[in-house]
Amino acid sequence: MSTKRTTPLRxxxxxxxxxxNLQAIIDAIEAGQVQARIVxxxxxxxxxxxxxxxxxxxxxxxxxxxxxFAGRPDSREAYDRALLETLRQHDVELVLLAGYxxxxxxxxxxxxxxxxMNIHPSLxxxxxxxxxxxxxxxxxxxxxxxxVHFVTEGVDEGPIILQAAVPILDQDTPDTLAVRILEQxxxxxxxxxxxxxxxxxxxxxxxxxxxxxxxxxxxxxxPW
Ligand code: GAR
Numbered sequence: 001m002s003t004k005r006t007t008p009l010r011x012x013x014x015x016x017x018x019x020x021n022l023q024a025i026i027d028a029i030e031a032g033q034v035q036a037r038i039v040x041x042x043x044x045x046x047x048x049x050x051x052x053x054x055x056x057x058x059x060x061x062x063x064x065x066x067x068x069f070a071g072r073p074d075s076r077e078a079y080d081r082a083l084l085e086t087l088r089q090h091d092v093e094l095v096l097l098a099g100y101x102x103x104x105x106x107x108x109x110x111x112x113x114x115x116x117m118n119i120h121p122s123l124x125x126x127x128x129x130x131x132x133x134x135x136x137x138x139x140x141x142x143x144x145x146x147x148v149h150f151v152t153e154g155v156d157e158g159p160i161i162l163q164a165a166v167p168i169l170d171q172d173t174p175d176t177l178a179v180r181i182l183e184q185x186x187x188x189x190x191x192x193x194x195x196x197x198x199x200x201x202x203x204x205x206x207x208x209x210x211x212x213x214x215x216x217x218x219x220x221x222x223p224w
Contacts, residue, residue, distance in 0.1 A: 009036040009197040012092040014100040015043055019050025021098035021119055021189050026057050028190035033116040035197045039090045044102050080107035111151050116151040119189050123180045128156035144168050146185045148192040159208050162188040
């Protein structure tokens with residue numbers, strides 16, 4: 001059932017790099033297409049351009065240094081405990097991984113079950129992991145795309161929320177394909193956040209149903 005919120009959804013974005021998905025979400029919020037407020041942009045990389053983007057828009061940018069946790073047997077969990085504390089301090093309701101290149105542990109996954117999303121540049125469950133545009137081309141796929149999914153402990157394995165497909169062209173390189181996919185990422189990630197904000201995502205096992213809507217139908221299903 002869709003629920004009308006009286007205050008904007010409190011979102012944190014975790015990003016390690018360029019931050020173009022962060023930017024797409026910021027732009028959609030500023031354009032009034034997404035009823036959310038980014039209360040923190042957090043990175044494990046001090047120099048992440050994503051943090052610059054946050055600062056430019058007056059958002060709180062936080063670098064959480066992994067170094068103090070390195071070397072201990074529970075280094076990843078300890079890091080996530082520090083992150084969790086930060087998320088709780090800011091009353092974060094939804095966590096968005098946007099080019100966050102660190103595997104999240106059960107510490108975060110269980111605290112934010114069904115409240116943490118990731119964007120991945122393939123049509124999952126095909127091609128989890130890294131360098132996936134190259135893998136899709138090398139496999140001979142005709143379609144590639146992107147997936148927004150809830151985060152579970154298995155990497156790139158959580159329930160799928162939205163996907164968009166693009167064609168793979170004969171002359172594609174991983175870079176040209178990545179550009180075409182990224183364009184779709186920038187559409188479906190803000191859309192998924194807005195669906196969450198509207199309370200329209202209903203999970204049933206692995207499936208996520210979108211209540212009260214129909215597909216927008218603009219992505220390529222078959223180019224031939
Ligand atoms: C995006 O293509 C995103 O899908 C991918 O990293 C890029 C980050 O770009 N994420 C993953 O591969 C996660 N497995 P951005 O920093 O410009 O948003």
